[in-house]
Amino acid sequence: MQVKVSKFGGSSLCDSGQFQKVKDIVLSDDMRCYIVPSAPGKRSKSDYKITDLLYLCHEHVEKSLPFDELFKLIEERYISLCSELKLSINMLEYLKILKKKIIDGASEDYVASRGEYLNALMLAEYLGYEFVDAAELIVFTKDGRLDEKATYAAIEIRLSKVKKAVIPGFYGASGDGKIRTFSRGGSDITGAIIAKGVGAVVYENWTDVSGFLMADPSIVNNPKPIKEVTYKELRELSYMGAHVFHEEAVFPVKNEGIPINIKNTNKPEEKGTFILNDKIEVKSGNITGIAGKKDFTVIAIEKTLMDKDIGYCRRVLTVLESNCVAFEHMPSGIDSISLVIDDSELENKTDKILEEIEKQCNPDSIIVHPNMALIAVVGEGMIKTRGVSARVFSSLEKDNINIRMINQGSSEMSIIVGVENEDFESAIRAVYKAFEN
Numbered sequence: 001m002q003v004k005v006s007k008f009g010g011s012s013l014c015d016s017g018q019f020q021k022v023k024d025i026v027l028s029d030d031m032r033c034y035i036v037p038s039a040p041g042k043r044s045k046s047d048y049k050i051t052d053l054l055y056l057c058h059e060h061v062e063k064s065l066p067f068d069e070l071f072k073l074i075e076e077r078y079i080s081l082c083s084e085l086k087l088s089i090n091m092l093e094y095l096k097i098l099k100k101k102i103i104d105g106a107s108e109d110y111v112a113s114r115g116e117y118l119n120a121l122m123l124a125e126y127l128g129y130e131f132v133d134a135a136e137l138i139v140f141t142k143d144g145r146l147d148e149k150a151t152y153a154a155i156e157i158r159l160s161k162v163k164k165a166v167i168p169g170f171y172g173a174s175g176d177g178k179i180r181t182f183s184r185g186g187s188d189i190t191g192a193i194i195a196k197g198v199g200a201v202v203y204e205n206w207t208d209v210s211g212f213l214m215a216d217p218s219i220v221n222n223p224k225p226i227k228e229v230t231y232k233e234l235r236e237l238s239y240m241g242a243h244v245f246h247e248e249a250v251f252p253v254k255n256e257g258i259p260i261n262i263k264n265t266n267k268p269e270e271k272g273t274f275i276l277n278d279k280i281e282v283k284s285g286n287i288t289g290i291a292g293k294k295d296f297t298v299i300a301i302e303k304t305l306m307d308k309d310i311g312y313c314r315r316v317l318t319v320l321e322s323n324c325v326a327f328e329h330m331p332s333g334i335d336s337i338s339l340v341i342d343d344s345e346l347e348n349k350t351d352k353i354l355e356e357i358e359k360q361c362n363p364d365s366i367i368v369h370p371n372m373a374l375i376a377v378v379g380e381g382m383i384k385t386r387g388v389s390a391r392v393f394s395s396l397e398k399d400n401i402n403i404r405m406i407n408q409g410s411s412e413m414s415i416i417v418g419v420e421n422e423d424f425e426s427a428i429r430a431v432y433k434a435f436e437n
């Protein structure tokens with residue numbers, strides 16, 4: 001039988017109304033067999049995520065501070081969910097055990113994982129599905145990495161006997177039984193692993209937006225949704241700031257050819273975005289999306305006859321390496337190279353880096369340009385099409401935006417444009433306008 005794996009994020013399960021929507025969605029399609037929930041998320045902008053509260057409780061105990069008030073917020077949420085959903089599970093008892101474990105110094109991973117654990121217990125009863133603990137399926141090595149072989153073997157053995165199950169996201173256990181979590185947002189990864197393990201026809205990822213939009217809606221008014229995006233395009237877009245989905249969650253399903261469908265729990269009728277290996281139809285001349293980030297610094301280095309000086313780039317990059325600084329791009333000319341570096345990497349290291357480059361590379365000049373923003377215009381269709389870059393640049397020119405840097409990756413899937421931080425929003429709007437239709 002063909003099955004779907006459906007992961008529901010924290011906002012999809014933040015209160016009883018959202019639980020009802022999830023139930024309607026799950027039961028409307030018999031193929032939705034394996035359900036992976038996150039912990040309850042925020043009910044409003046000023047609300048708390050249960051996972052954040054759990055981390056805080058653990059931190060308080062570590063510092064020998066009282067955490068009763070914090071824990072009360074967790075209790076209230078689960079107790080009200082249980083009573084509003086008319087569930088029979090003894091939530092008070094589960095919470096009592098959890099509180100005791102936190103007091104007794106349970107590990108950070110264990111404490112954080114209980115948000116998903118309790119939520120999955122409730123959802124399983126509410127849907128009438130079996131609860132299968134992720135600790136039985138997702139196996140970590142002792143040093144905290146996923147043990148793929150053991151994980152897929154465990155999934156095959158355990159889930160082949162279970163037709164419909166709810167499996168908590170975000171965590172698993174190492175061979176010695178210790179609970180381990182993925183990084184934050186990691187329920188996406190659990191969903192992807194389960195999808196691969198059961199050979200799902202699709203991995204549905206339900207959240208509070210209808211997939212990816214062509215541009216950030218806080219910058220562009222009502223941007224168009226992206227119907228299909230390839231894994232490679234997604235990598236470029238999310239690296240530049242478009243975040244809906246945990247990046248690492250792509251890997252388990254990508255090689256299996258299992259499509260990911262990002263869907264909106266509040267608007268289930270909308271198709272959402274499909275993430276695929278290859279698009280069914282790549283429209284030439286179109287782009288898939290625009291993303292970008294502010295706050296980069298460019299270090300521009302000039303040296304006559306740099307092109308003939310063997311090892312010059314290596315010497316420059318060695319300075320970055322010895323200062324533990326990663327760079328994003330390195331556009332170059334005959335006698336010049338520029339290092340584009342995220343400000344969060346540089347911290348207070350700029351002066352030291354400049355000094356060392358002066359000493360070890362003896363440049364003719366070295367100039368620092370701070371406050372730069374990068375914008376990536378992404379689309380596989382641009383490879384075969386004339387005029388895409390012309391449209392990007394003329395749209396910026398029309399809106400009087402000065403381009404400080406241009407870079408195109410060798411995959412030819414994106415054009416990166418550097419502008420001043422203050423031009424960032426207008427540049428995104430200008431490019432979006434040029435490709436809107």
Ligand code: ASP
Nearest residue numbers: 038051170184185186187
């Ligand atoms: N609850 C976890 C977090 O907030 C994992 C997840 O939601 O995916 O990071």
